[in-house]
Structure formats: C-alpha cells, structure tokens
Amino acid sequence: DGGITQSPKYLFRKEGQNVTLSCEQNLNHDAMYWYRQDPGQGLRLIYYSQIVNDFQKGDIAEGYSVSREKKESFPLTVTSAQKNPTAFYLCASTEILGNTIYFGEGSWLTVV
Amino acid sequence: GENVEQHPSTLSVQEGDSAVIKCTYSDSASNYFPWYKQELGKRPQLIIDIRSNVGEKKDQRIAVTLNKTAKHFSLHITETQPEDSAVYFCAATAIQGAQKLVFGQGTRLTINP
Numbered sequence: 001d002g003g004i005t006q007s008p009k010y011l012f013r014k015e016g017q018n019v020t021l022s023c024e025q026n027l028n029h030d031a032m033y034w035y036r037q038d039p040g041q042g043l044r045l046i047y048y049s050q051i052v053n054d055f056q057k058g059d060i061a062e063g064y065s066v067s068r069e070k071k072e073s074f075p076l077t078v079t080s081a082q083k084n085p086t087a088f089y090l091c092a093s094t095e096i097l098g099n100t101i102y103f104g105e106g107s108w109l110t111v112v
Numbered sequence: 113g114e115n116v117e118q119h120p121s122t123l124s125v126q127e128g129d130s131a132v133i134k135c136t137y138s139d140s141a142s143n144y145f146p147w148y149k150q151e152l153g154k155r156p157q158l159i160i161d162i163r164s165n166v167g168e169k170k171d172q173r174i175a176v177t178l179n180k181t182a183k184h185f186s187l188h189i190t191e192t193q194p195e196d197s198a199v200y201f202c203a204a205t206a207i208q209g210a211q212k213l214v215f216g217q218g219t220r221l222t223i224n225p
Contacts, residue, residue, distance in 0.1 A: 042215040058212070
C-alpha cells in the first residue's frame with residue numbers, strides 16, 4: 001500500500017473550477033483505477049487504465065477525465081461538469097491478471 | 113455488469129462473540145472475492161480474499177466461505193475484539209484483463225466491550 005501516493009490529501013474546489021488529483025505508484029503495476037466514495041457508501045469506479053495511453057470509463061465517468069502518459073502516473077481531473085464532486089477519492093493499482101488491488105491513502109475533495 | 117449486495121448494513125456484537133457479513137453477486141464469471149476493512153477516513157485494507165476454486169479460506173480469526181452455486185460469499189470473524197470495529201466491504205470481479213472490482217455497500221461493524 002505504501003507504493004501508491006495520492007496528493008493532495010485535502011482539496012477545496014470553487015464552483016466552476018477544474019481540479020486535478022495526483023496518483024503515483026512505484027509498484028510497477030500495469031493497471032490503475034480511480035474510485036469515488038461518498039459518506040457511508042461503497043466505492044464506485046470512475047475510470048481505469050490497463051496500459052499506458054489507454055483508459056476506459058467506469059460506472060460514473062461523467063464529469064471526470066484522466067490521462068495515462070506514464071506507467072506510474074494516473075491523474076484524475078474533476079471538471080466543472082461534475083455537479084456534486086464532494087467525496088473521498090481513492091486511487092488503486094494492481095498487476096494485470098494479478099489479484100490484490102492496492103489503494104492509495106485517498107484525497108478528500110470539498111466544493112466551497 | 114456485476115452487482116454486489118451486502119448485508120447487514122450495520123452490525124453490533126459483544127466483544128468475544130462472532131460476526132458474520134454476507135454478500136451476493138450476480139455475474140457467474142466472477143472468480144475473485146476480496147474483503148476490505150476500512151477505518152474512518154482511511155483507505156480500504158485487504159483482510160482476506162478467496163478465489164472461485166476453493167470453498168473456504170481461513171486466516172487466524174477471519175474466514176471467508178464461498179458458495180458458487182448460490183452466488184454468495186460470507187465473512188466470519190470469531191472472538192471479536194474492539195479493534196475489529198470498522199466498515200467492511202466485500203467485492204467481486206473476474207480476473208481477466210483489468211480487474212474491475214465491484215464493491216458492496218459496506219457493513220459498519222461495532223464491537224461492544
């Protein structure tokens with residue numbers, strides 16, 4: 001778990017503003033993921049990527065964008081189109097065809 | 113796609129008693145079932161997992177059982193301790209290409225001293 005670094009830990013966004021959450025991993029994992037968690041709820045998949053320069057939408061991709069220019073990095077941009085972005089965001093990674101999915105420590109995003 | 117249902121949403125047990133959390137899944141292709149423990153404000157931590165080629169797995173006080181025919185799996189915690197208090201999530205996925213874990217809604221477990 002220590003191999004996945006998310007930043008910032010806390011972020012405040014103003015209405016109409018785009019913000020980017022960083023996720024870096026040094027585990028040499030091929031697949032990376034972004035999940036959203038609302039208070040008292042489970043985790044929902046936003047986007048995932050299996051290889052560099054390729055990514056797919058998850059269940060709640062609207063209002064979010066990602067890039068995968070490097071194997072170790074998978075940043076998430078929360079755009080102004082996401083009307084209710086206040087949540088806990090978790091980045092994760094795993095080896096392709098591996099089993100254990102490791103999570104970063106998470107980022108709290110609040111709209112002010 | 114896969115859908116995972118988890119019950120109960122809250123569970124309170126006396127210290128030393130056992131706790132059982134149950135999950136059902138919908139996709140018969142799912143073959144990997146992890147359980148995560150999440151403390152308030154922290155990331156989920158894997159506590160145990162099971163693949164579809166076994167029916168039960170145990171690790172000290174924690175065990176997981178899987179019934180592929182009925183498409184359900186359960187987490188069993190014995191001799192519960194106060195530090196077991198947390199939210200527990202089950203998940204399911206098919207290990208092919210990128211694993212897309214689908215999570216249950218979570219169970220808030222409280223251990224009463």
